[in-house]
Amino acid sequence: MNQQPSTNNYQLKVCGLTKMDQIQEFISLNTNFLGFIFYEKSPRFVLNHLSLEEISEINHQGKVGVFVNETIEKIAEISEKAKLNFIQLHGDEDENFIKDLRKNVKKEVKLIKVFRVGTQNLKLETWNLEQIDYFLFDTDSKAFGGTGQTFDWQTLNEIEIPIPYFLSGGISLENIHQLSTINHQPIALDINSKFEIEPGIKNLEKIKIFKSLLK
Incomplete structure (x- = not known):
């Protein structure tokens, strides 16, 4: 096992959730953010597995809806019906759109x-x-995330980051020790494909180990 990073107790976001039993397990583990992908081209497109009503009934204050170049009307409708707490814009949305x-x-x-x-x-x-x-x-990709690929985290040391941020893209048990090289630390880590058995099915035991290293 690689050395444990020095950390400010990173919050954890598990993205690409599709199974209600796993969602309840993550809630019991006090996972900070639950990510639901509303991008039809994603293999983790949540509406192939859960309805908006089912998502709305999940009792959690960190429900994140992930959207890629979706219309404002559709985002607003899904946000309302699913009772989302966060909207994640993963496409080419500009300031006017926001x-x-x-x-x-x-x-x-x-x-x-x-x-x-x-x-x-x-x-x-x-x-x-x-x-x-x-x-x-x-990490940049044509698939808009979920590739398991990591970008050079040193890039973040070259820019000013004026608000809190999440770090995503290929975070794993193998590279967690490298987080300490980032000067301006993220408030939360966003994990997905590196902790899956198959798209949308998470490896709970692996995530429990990862979560224990964040304390």
Whole structure:
């Protein structure tokens, strides 16, 4: 086992959830954020497995809906019906889109804007931070995440990050020790494909080990 990172008790987001029994297990483990992917091209598209009503009935304050280049109307509708707490924008949404979205969802719903490291402009200081609650940094891919690939985390040491952020993209038991090399630490780690048996089916024991290392 690699050495344990020095950490400020990272919060944990498990993304790509599709099974209700596993969701309840993660709730019992006090997982901070539960990620549901509303992107039809994803192998973890949640509506192939759970209804909006079922998601709405999940008793948790960290339900995150992940959207990729979706319409404002559809995001607002799903957010309302599924009773989401967070909206994660994983596509090419710009500031005007986010401003309009903010007007169409409940003010208590938090917005997470994803930057795919590799192609997207990382001049974060140019963004209107009144509209965004968190950033999330992920590895760039045509699949918009879930690839298990890691970007060079040293990139984050070269930019100013003005608000709290999530770190995603290939985080695993094998590279967790490298988190200590990031100067401005994330508030939360977003795990997905590296902790799966198959898309949407999580390896609970592996996640329990990972979670124990974050304490």
